[in-house]
Amino acid sequence: MPLILTEPQAALLRDEKKYLTDLYATLNELNSAPGDLSALQDAIVRLEELFLIVVVGEFNAGKSALINGLLGAKVLQEGAIPTTTRVTLLKYGDTLHETVSADDLAQVAYPLDLLREINIVDTPGTNAVIRRHEELTRNFIPRSDLVLFVTSADRPFTESERQFMEHIREWGKKIVLVVNKRDLLEDQKSLDDVYRFVSGNATQLLSVTPELFFVSAKREVVDDTLRGGMEVLNQYIRSWLDQDARLRVKFSTPLGVADQVLKRAETSALREREQMAQDVETADHVEREVASYEKDVRSEMEPRIAEVDNLLYKLEARGNDFFDQNIRLTKIADLARGDKFRAMFEQQVLAGVPQEIDNRTRAVVDWLVEKDLREWQNVLTYLQRRRVPSDALVGELTTSFDMRRQALLTSTTEAAQSVVSTYDAEKESREMGNHVEMAVVQTGIAEAGAIGLGAIVATSVTVAALDVTGILLAGVIAVLGLFIIPYKRQQAKAKFKEKIIVLRTRLGNVLRAQFGAEADRTITRMKEGVAPYVRFVKGEQERVANTAAELADARKGLETIQDDVEKTFA
Numbered sequence: 206m207p208l209i210l211t212e213p214q215a216a217l218l219r220d221e222k223k224y225l226t227d228l229y230a231t232l233n234e235l236n237s238a239p240g241d242l243s244a245l246q247d248a249i250v251r252l253e254e255l256f257l258i259v260v261v262g263e264f265n266a267g268k269s270a271l272i273n274g275l276l277g278a279k280v281l282q283e284g285a286i287p288t289t290t291r292v293t294l295l296k297y298g299d300t301l302h303e304t305v306s307a308d309d310l311a312q313v314a315y316p317l318d319l320l321r322e323i324n325i326v327d328t329p330g331t332n333a334v335i336r337r338h339e340e341l342t343r344n345f346i347p348r349s350d351l352v353l354f355v356t357s358a359d360r361p362f363t364e365s366e367r368q369f370m371e372h373i374r375e376w377g378k379k380i381v382l383v384v385n386k387r388d389l390l391e392d393q394k395s396l397d398d399v400y401r402f403v404s405g406n407a408t409q410l411l412s413v414t415p416e417l418f419f420v421s422a423k424r425e426v427v428d429d430t431l432r433g434g435m436e437v438l439n440q441y442i443r444s445w446l447d448q449d450a451r452l453r454v455k456f457s458t459p460l461g462v463a464d465q466v467l468k469r470a471e472t473s474a475l476r477e478r479e480q481m482a483q484d485v486e487t488a489d490h491v492e493r494e495v496a497s498y499e500k501d502v503r504s505e506m507e508p509r510i511a512e513v514d515n516l517l518y519k520l521e522a523r524g525n526d527f528f529d530q531n532i533r534l535t536k537i538a539d540l541a542r543g544d545k546f547r548a549m550f551e552q553q554v555l556a557g558v559p560q561e562i563d564n565r566t567r568a569v570v571d572w573l574v575e576k577d578l579r580e581w582q583n584v585l586t587y588l589q590r591r592r593v594p595s596d597a598l599v600g601e602l603t604t605s606f607d608m609r610r611q612a613l614l615t616s617t618t619e620a621a622q623s624v625v626s627t628y629d630a631e632k633e634s635r636e637m638g639n640h641v642e643m644a645v646v647q648t649g650i651a652e653a654g655a656i657g658l659g660a661i662v663a664t665s666v667t668v669a670a671l672d673v674t675g676i677l678l679a680g681v682i683a684v685l686g687l688f689i690i691p692y693k694r695q696q697a698k699a700k701f702k703e704k705i706i707v708l709r710t711r712l713g714n715v716l717r718a719q720f721g722a723e724a725d726r727t728i729t730r731m732k733e734g735v736a737p738y739v740r741f742v743k744g745e746q747e748r749v750a751n752t753a754a755e756l757a758d759a760r761k762g763l764e765t766i767q768d769d770v771e772k773t774f775a
Contacts, residue, residue: 217770221456221459224463225245227762228467228763229245229246232245242466244347244466245462248458251459255323256351257324257326257349257351258349259349260328260352261328262357262385263356263360269327270385271420271422275435281295281313281327292345293313293326294324295324296312296313297316297321343372347462350458351454352381354366354383354415358387359389376465378458381417382416382417383419384417385420400419418434418441452774477749477752478749487587487738488739495728503724510569510717516562516565517709518709520558523554524698528698
């Protein structure tokens, strides 16, 4: 900006540069699109460079001829085929010469005083056959301070021009419309029709009515009757080049770029917040589902284990009846024969009990296995509904956030899918049953060898009964007092009850501990399966909130600088 600034203007320049630099750092940290960061960086650099006029329009609209007319010399090549194949920057130089930089930007130097104050950019056509040409033009728009939008009188405001004007509007640039080749219009009515058509459509698109000029850039040089249009346009442009007007635009141009870049970041952040709200709902739902599963397992397990307890209560009652019936004077001979007593006890007390214990225990195992599988299926079904199809992640708005969340959601879903698809309920039940039986044996309730938990318990109960009757028989024979059999019978029942209580307590503890451990294992596996996704959601929730706060501060800072520009150049 080779102009002498007042102290307030110099202070404003420092503030604006600091704001733009801080904004760049913020957006870079937030992983904004590289194109947006590049545009913002260019805006910072151009803040202190010459006023920049960019000329755009379809090929063969006469852009190069218009620039030659503004310069008053044929500096650029003109023709019916696309002659401008790259962005061309015209600047002041002592002699006419051209250089091309590594990024395919042509620079043409020309000894004209006007170019000491401004730079002019010629661009390829907006409807260029070579798509790279149009891309070059689009990428240069954010750098401009003023856009001369050239359309041809024989094809005014085409669809490609309308689309390109939308792109310019997004960057908030000052647009001046130029209808070239005025000489092709037959009369004033034709000119008025074109004026209304171009002005009306541009106003509708831009929401403001832009200045509009009719020129015959090429013919005015050779036909005096057509002169006037270029002169009026020249005067208008030079009016823009006075100190205050130029500074106002120069200060406003980078802020327009900042506004557009910030809008895109805000749009992206809003989309992330909306996605994050859904992700939080998903994570909370999965966690609630697992917590509910855990609560249900804990609460439903006790009544099921109590059913095994009830069988031992029934065994105790049957044992008492057995003692009442068999500890009698007439049964002393049977009591003395251990094998006979065992057979009687197994027939009258244990008949069907081992199988019933096995059935009840297996029912607990099957219930736990089925509940585990059903819960995995519930989680899988919910996660599958939340997944985004891969083709929906293709596009400009796809961010690293999208890819990270989708990758974790996919891996979590696939983990659940793997569990469900490979879940062998029969194997799980068999292994869990074996774990329970082994745990019972390890407590010393019974020796290993019996097959099935029911058989283990039955053996333990039988041994307890034999122990009791053995003690009883020894006492009876020792005192030879058969008249004390009723007392001994009560003593045997009390001893048997003690042993059953110990058995029931130890067995209940083992079953609760073992089934609890199995439940813990399934719950832990489920929690670990969804943990990466849940952790991601919790972490991203904080990041997204911080991003929103940073962008809100950046927006507030932009509004402050914009107000300062308005006040400084009011």
